[in-house]
Amino acid sequence: MVERIERSNTNSVKYNPKAIENLCGNPNAEPFWVADMDLASPNAANEALVATAQLGLYGYPAFDGLDQAFIDWVRMRHSCTLSKTDVVVSPGILASIAVMTELLPGKDVIIPRPAYKPFVDIARNHGRRIHDWPLSYDREEGRFDLDFAALEEIASRPGSKILYFCSPHNPSGRVWNRAELEKTAEICKKYDIVVFSDEIHCDLTFPSQHHTPFFEVAREMDLECIVFMAPSKTFNIAGEHFSATVFTDLSTREAFSTYLEKMRMGEISLFSGTAALACYKHGYNWLMELTAYLEDNAKLIGDFLKTQLPQVRFIMPQASFVTFLDCSQVRTMLQNAGKDIDLVHFFGKEASVAMNAGPWFGEGYEDFLRFNYGTDKNHILEALKRMKKAVEGIPS
Ligand SMILES: Cc1ncc(COP(=O)(O)O)c(C=O)c1O
Incomplete structure (x- = not known):
């Protein structure tokens, strides 16, 4: 079963407030950046690791x-x-x-x-x-x-x-x-x-x-x-x-x-x-369930953006749990509103959603953010709703 795990205060770089603040200016933003998932590893891994640790020597x-x-x-x-x-x-x-x-x-x-x-x-x-x-x-x-x-x-x-x-x-x-x-x-x-x-x-x-x-x-x-x-x-x-x-x-x-x-x-x-x-x-059966879940997550994001936040275009992925969001329209809206802020800081501060900035992947990708959807649907939906509200709040 696909299960989300709460990872704050677990030595995870993705959840490290300082690292999140460096990324988007808001240490409390919810992390959708570093490429690991918030979903539990297969039980087989947990059992093998726990058995090893229980020996009490390494x-x-x-x-x-x-x-x-x-x-x-x-x-x-x-x-x-x-x-x-x-x-x-x-x-x-x-x-x-x-x-x-x-x-x-x-x-x-x-x-x-x-x-x-x-x-x-x-x-x-x-x-x-x-x-x-x-x-x-x-x-x-x-x-x-x-x-x-x-x-x-x-x-x-x-x-x-x-x-x-x-x-x-x-x-x-x-x-x-x-x-x-x-x-x-x-x-x-x-x-x-x-x-x-x-x-x-x-x-x-x-x-x-x-x-x-x-x-x-x-x-x-x-x-x-x-x-x-x-x-x-x-x-x-x-x-x-x-x-x-x-x-x-x-x-x-x-x-x-x-x-x-x-x-x-x-x-x-x-x-x-x-x-x-x-x-x-x-891990094979676990993986089959996971890939179906991730494909479903991707569809959910695509549907939400299309119907509720059309200012953000989804790059439909075919694998894994990260993809680009094309936010060119949002960037133009920010520029037109005279706001001197890049996309990663805008969504970090105004929507509490921390994503990787497009320029990290190369010059010329200032219109993009990388979104990590390796988490459960509720957290994705709540983040998307906050992003929608932030975009709607940009003065026209
Ligand atoms: C394309 C790609 N290669 C390599 C890595 C990192 O691999 P490793 O941790 O085994 O060095 C990542 C991690 O995000 C990745 O996305």
Whole structure:
């Protein structure tokens, strides 16, 4: 059963008043920002963690079969067959992307925009030239798409490159279909671009949609690709860093493992391994219920905005629990009213709703906010009602 948990005063960054104040100027705003859910993890995870804690000691762990549990999961959830030689158990997606970037020196990085900001931070921290690849945006439809002509132009620029692909896409919630992946792979193959496919949100693909792991397409097309997956978003266990990295190329896999060993980064903590193992083995039915619930939440938001708050346009997601709200009309209303306030502070202060600001995902997204709907319907509806009231209060 999907159950919301009250998280104030639980060492959650999402609920940290100082962090919320920094974000939107109101420490008491209700958080709809950081990408974790307010919904309880599967019982299987709780039981395994409680049993571990009840032992009353926390020594070095050894997990048998973590890689196999991941492989079985990917077969069950995505009908994708992997073997042990394709996979390395890893200490988190961002750490793994950073390591892989380190291992491919001198390559520029292509980043689809809007982008999860840590992608940009990693590329910058490694001194890489960044090529922004803006997604096309259809304001009428409220939909983001891949712009292949733009990718081809960027790919053809001088210099060797990596593509940081995000599939499904954060923040738009788009699930890329097989044809879109094939077209992306075709261009990358033509220009010898290595694809990093961050698929952290893939298990949360809605029941009405289908996720194709990039690995499958890359394998068929003989393109080098590294796929990053994790149970963290799936089962709401992101505080326990753990991921799995999948390789099409054995020598790259070897280099990755060696680097983790060299930097002493490869060890999985007792609690993260325990939670991951329990979720992969016993979390499937829970996840099926959750994805149906999240798709329902998305429909609820879409209906509310369409009928009651048409000044805010919903970017209909196809996966996960975050999406963009297009607030361009509200921004214009604020400007016309002579109010010198950005959207995140406006809704934070006037509606007590804390969301991520569009510019966090790149220049040019000042009209957008990212809304996290990984909570129960009542809290979503109450937040939307407060937003409606705030918008109605803008003098015309
Ligand atoms: C696209 C994407 N990649 C990576 C992460 C973080 O992954 P990790 O905590 O495993 O480093 C997030 C978290 O929001 C994310 O949305």
